[in-house]
Amino acid sequence: MENKLTFTKQNTLAVKGLAIVFLLTYHCFSNSARLYGHEVNFWPLSQDAVMMISRNMVHCVGIFAFLSVYGLTLSLKKQYEQYRFTGQEATLFVLKRYVNLVFLFLLPFFFCAGITFVLGMSRYSNGFWANITSVFMDMLGLGHLFDTQPLISTWWYLSLEVLLIVFVPFAVRFYKKYGWLTIAMVLLPGSFLLEKHVHLTKYLFVMPFAVCFADRNVLERLKAYAIVKNKVLNKLLKFVISAGLIVLMTLLFDSRWGLEHFEFALHGLIPVTVIYWAYEFLTDLPLVYPFLEFLGKRSADIFYCHTFVRAMWLKDVTYSFGHAFLIWLFLLAVSILISFILDVLRKLFHYRQITGAALNRIMEWAGQVL
Helix, strand or coil, rough: CCHHCCHHHHHHHHHHHHHHHHHHHHHHHHCCCCCCCCECCCCCCCCCHHHHHHHHHHHHHHHHHHHHHHHHHHHHHHHHHCCCCCCCHHHHHHHHHHHHHHHHHHHHHHHHHHHHHCCCCCCCCHHHHHHHHHHHHHHHCCHHHHHHCCCCCHHHHHHHHHHHHHHHHHHHHHHHHHCCHHHHHHHHHHHHHHCCHHHHHHHCCHHHHHHHHHHHHHHHHHHHCCCCCHHHHHHHHHHHHHHHHHHHHHHHHCHHHHHHHHHHHHHHHHHHHHHHHHHHHHHHHHHHHHHHHHHHHHHHHHHHHHHHHHHHHCHHHHHHHCCCHHHHHHHHHHHHHHHHHHHHHHHHHHHHHHHHHHHHHHHCCCHHCC
């Protein structure tokens, strides 16, 4: 049974879809400032309860980061047996993934920037040359790394994605030599050497987990593992244990003491546990799974554009619906609509063909130069 289980691309999309659900909820309701002064009904829960739950949905970042490193590790494993690659090969691997990331982002960038400039809502405000630099850095996904003025704060994640792409070959090499000890090698110094509450460092603990899980098929092995022989009881026990761990860790994360002492560890442990939980339980649900997979397919576009809808273009319209669920549903619907528009533009401009050809040219040139 263990060999038949696979954490497939469809499973990955479904988990990304769950992360999108978390992302929209977090950005809409994690604190009262995000309501922009609007009265919002949170029935059947209280506002405090919804905001507490929403705050913990910040772990969507760790989920996305884990899945990125997981996929990159599988690519390295498939391309290089026993992870035997040279420095040149590692450089070309990183360059290809980075350029592909930029190409995937460029169309949403110009779409969002264009509408924002037309509406007169641009946040670039540091003078001509500083603004040109900021635009360029945003386009390359490097704005948060170099602390330039961002068009929208949400795009900071692109800088984290760049870091993950660059670090993966090193993480894989450490893993190849030290195995599971890699997790402790990242956890211990990360807990007391890295500055707390910094976006680009506090999510790095997912990296060793993702590398180990991808190489050892840990998700599949956990799903195949039977605590007891009875299937129903086994599933129930797994649900109670995994859900209980998530609840305990999120309560610790939501406390000042827990965040002060275990922030780095929790930003790794909670996303990993949620991903396992989703793979174990959500992938078997006939209605939920297709919906999450659909969101996962459009997760990048939704991520790039949703904050513009919620915080800039349609801020008052979004929160005018009054009820939290209706606000969330409107934001999701508009974000999906934008994703469809971007798909039309991709087809109209033959975007994938053009960027694919450009990527091949860049890699050919880099292969000769390096």
